[in-house]
Amino acid sequence: MQDRRAGQRQKGEALRVIVADDDRDILDTLSQVLRGAGHTVHPINTGRDVLPAVRIVRPEAIILDLAVPGMSGYAVAQEIRHTFVDVRRPLMIAISGMWTGKSDRLIAQQVGFDHYLAKPFDPQELLGLLAAV
Secondary structure, X not given: OHHHHHOOOOOOOOOEEXXXXXXXXXXXXXXXXXXXXXXXEEEEOOHHHHHHHHHHHOOOEEEEEOOXXXXXXXXXXXXXXXXXXXXXXXXXXXXXXXXXXXXXXXXXXXXXXXXXXXXXXXXXXXXXHHHOO
């Protein structure tokens, strides 16, 4: 799936990225890191606000905390997976400091996440995942 997207944009081109996390410090830090790398960032605090934002922003990537309030990250990812059946779906990266077990990672994969990062994670690892888009 990543190879298909890679051919549709120039390497190093800015991405539209939605970041959803209820922890303001994490949201601010990720937003700064991504903006510093040249990406356009749309920070969101609740899960229920992600779906309308996806329709408006049409992001190339979504970074989503699994424990975001309002609608779990798992539910949001599953809804996005079902919504984007006829068009290119954004890259979805799960992040979590709470649900970090092997079963949590498997569930994340089953509902539609492409990658999973346990908090705390190296921002360079995240940027590397986005570079492949």
